[in-house]
Amino acid sequence: MQGSKNITINFIINDEIFNNITVPVRQHLGDFLRSIGLTGTHIGCEQGACGACTVELDGKAVRSCLILSSQINGSVIKTVEGLDDTLMKKVKEIFLKHNALQCGFCSSGMLITTKEILNKKKKLNREQIRTEISGNYCRCTGYQSIVDAIEEAIEDNIKDI
Amino acid sequence: MGKGGEEFIMKSPDFCYYEALSIEDAIKFKSNDLESVILAGGQSLVPALNMRLSSPSCLIDISKIKELKNITKDNDFIYIGSAVTHSEVMQNKIIIDHLPVLIDVLDMVAHPAIRNKGTHGGSIAYGDPAAELPAFAVAANAEIILMGLNGIRTIQASDFYHGLFETDIQNDEILTSIKYPILKDNQKILFDEIYRRHGDYAMAGVVANIEILNNEINNLKLVFFATGTKPEVALKTSELIIKDGYDYSNVKNMIKTELDFESDLNSNAEMKLHLATILTNKILKLMET
Numbered sequence: 419m420q421g422s423k424n425i426t427i428n429f430i431i432n433d434e435i436f437n438n439i440t441v442p443v444r445q446h447l448g449d450f451l452r453s454i455g456l457t458g459t460h461i462g463c464e465q466g467a468c469g470a471c472t473v474e475l476d477g478k479a480v481r482s483c484l485i486l487s488s489q490i491n492g493s494v495i496k497t498v499e500g501l502d503d504t505l506m507k508k509v510k511e512i513f514l515k516h517n518a519l520q521c522g523f524c525s526s527g528m529l530i531t532t533k534e535i536l537n538k539k540k541k542l543n544r545e546q547i548r549t550e551i552s553g554n555y556c557r558c559t560g561y562q563s564i565v566d567a568i569e570e571a572i573e574d575n576i577k578d579i
Numbered sequence: 580m581g582k583g584g585e586e587f588i589m590k591s592p593d594f595c596y597y598e599a600l601s602i603e604d605a606i607k608f609k610s611n612d613l614e615s616v617i618l619a620g621g622q623s624l625v626p627a628l629n630m631r632l633s634s635p636s637c638l639i640d641i642s643k644i645k646e647l648k649n650i651t652k653d654n655d656f657i658y659i660g661s662a663v664t665h666s667e668v669m670q671n672k673i674i675i676d677h678l679p680v681l682i683d684v685l686d687m688v689a690h691p692a693i694r695n696k697g698t699h700g701g702s703i704a705y706g707d708p709a710a711e712l713p714a715f716a717v718a719a720n721a722e723i724i725l726m727g728l729n730g731i732r733t734i735q736a737s738d739f740y741h742g743l744f745e746t747d748i749q750n751d752e753i754l755t756s757i758k759y760p761i762l763k764d765n766q767k768i769l770f771d772e773i774y775r776r777h778g779d780y781a782m783a784g785v786v787a788n789i790e791i792l793n794n795e796i797n798n799l800k801l802v803f804f805a806t807g808t809k810p811e812v813a814l815k816t817s818e819l820i821i822k823d824g825y826d827y828s829n830v831k832n833m834i835k836t837e838l839d840f841e842s843d844l845n846s847n848a849e850m851k852l853h854l855a856t857i858l859t860n861k862i863l864k865l866m867e868t
C-alpha cells in the first residue's frame with residue numbers, strides 16, 4: 419500500500435496523446451507543461467492568486483500551479499498553444515484589436531478564462547465580466563481594454579448561435 | 580517538445596502520492612502513516628506545499644472516490660459529499676431548489692478556476708478562519724460526518740472547530756459529508772461580507788440564521804468569520820438585536836464582549852470589530868427586503 423514518488427501516466431495535451439509518461443508526483447502541472455516546451459503557460463505566484471498559469475483541464479479552467487502532475491492521469495488538457503479553433507482565433511484577434519494586452523504575461527490565463535466565459539453562452543455586463551476575471555491579475559492594462567475585448571467576444575459568440 | 584522529468588526544479592518538498600480507491604482504503608492508509616495528509620481539491624494544500632509551509636510524507640488523493648461526490652436529499656436534510664467541488668455545488672439542482680443561499684456564498688469563495696477544483700469538504704475540513712463555508716455550516720446548524728477506523732461519527736459544526744485551523748478530525752478520520760437541515764418556511768439564511776477584491780478572503784463576514792414569526796424576528800443566530808481564529812456564534816448580540824433592534828454603539832459593545840477579535844493581514848482587530856457591527860446592520864436591512 420505504498421504511495422509512489424514517480425508516477426507513470428497517460429493524458430492528452432492540445433490534441434496530442436501522451437502515453438506512459440513518468441513524472442515526479444510533486445511537480446505541479448504548470449512546471450510540467452513548461453518542461454515539455456509549452457512555455458505559453460506562465461507561472462506567476464504559485465499560490466493560485468494571480469491566474470497567469472490558468473489552463474483547461476477536462477473542459478474546465480484550473481490553476482496549473484495548484485494541480486500536481488500526478489493528478490492528470492487520463493485527463494484532457496488545453497493550453498494557450500492549443501487555442502486554435504475558429505472561436506478562439508477570433509477572440510485572439512479581438513484581444514489584439516482592443517490592445518487587451520501589453521507585456522503578455524497574463525494573456526494565456528486571460529484567454530483560457532475568456533474561453534470558459536464564452537462556454538457559458540451568457541450575456542454579461544461589464545461589472546459581471548470584471549467579476550469573472552477577478553481571479554486574473556493584469557499589471558499593464560488597468561483591465562479596461564480587456565473588459566472591452568471580452569465584451570465584444572461575448573457579443574460575437576452569442577450572435578453566432 | 581522537450582522531455583519532462585527529474586532534472587527540473589521542484590518547489591514542493593519530497594512526498595509520495597497515493598490515489599485512494601475507496602473511503603476505507605484512504606482511512607487505512609491515513610491511519611498507517613500519521614504524517615500523510617488527504618488531498619481533495621488541493622486549492623489550499625498545494626499552495627502550502629509550493630511555499631514549503633507543509634511537508635507531509637504522502638498525499639492521499641480522495642478526489643476520485645465516487646461515494647464522496649454525491650449531493651442527496653431526504654425529507655429533512657441535504658447531504659453534500661466532501662469531494663464535490665464548489666462549482667458542482669453551485670450547479671446542483673437540489674442546492675438551487677432547496678439551499679440557494681449557498682450559491683451566493685460560494686460566489687464569494689475564490690474565483691471560478693479555483694472553485695472548479697476546490698471541494699466542499701476540503702474547505703470545511705481546512706477550517707480557515709476567513710473562509711465562508713465553516714461559518715455557513717455553523718450558522719445552518721449543519722452536522723459534519725466523519726469516518727474512521729471505528730466507523731461513522733457525526734458532530735455539530737459548532738463543536739467541530741476548536742481554534743486556528745484546528746478541528747475535531749482525528750488521525751484516522753476522513754470527512755465524508757456535510758448534512759444541512761432543510762430550512763423551514765419561516766426560516767432564512769442571510770450572508771454578507773466585506774472584501775477588497777471579489778473572491779478574496781473576507782476582511783470580515785457574517786452568516787445569519789433567522790426565523791420570523793408574525794413579521795418579527797423570533798430566532799436569530801449570527802455567526803461571524805474572518806474576525807478571530809474560527810467561526811464564532813454571537814449569541815448575546817443576537818438576543819440584543821431581537822430585543823432592542825440595531826444601535827451601532829450598543830451592538831459594537833456587545834460584539835466586543837463576546838467575540839475574540841484577531842488581526843490578520845487584511846485588517847486589524849479594531850477594524851474587524853467595526854466591520855462586524857456594520858455587517859450586523861447590513862444583514863438586518865437585507866432581511867427587510
Ligand SMILES: Cc1cc2nc3c(=O)[nH]c(=O)nc-3n(C[C@H](O)[C@H](O)[C@H](O)COP(=O)(O)OP(=O)(O)OC[C@H]3O[C@@H](n4cnc5c(N)ncnc54)[C@H](O)[C@@H]3O)c2cc1C
Nearest residue numbers: 466617619620621622623624689697698701710754779780
Ligand atoms: C487564490 C485563492 C483564493 C481563495 N479564496 C478563498 C475564499 O475567498 N474563501 C474560501 O473559503 N476559500 C478560498 N480559497 C480556498 C478554496 O476554497 C479551497 O478549495 C478550500 O479551502 C480547500 O478545499 P480543497 O478541496 O482544495 O482542499 P485541499 O487543499 O485538498 O485540502 C485542504 C486541507 O483539508 C484537508 N482535507 C481536505 N479534504 C478532506 C477530507 N475530506 N477529510 C479530511 N481532511 C480533508 C487536507 O488534508 C488539507 O489539510 C482560496 C484558494 C485560493 C488558492
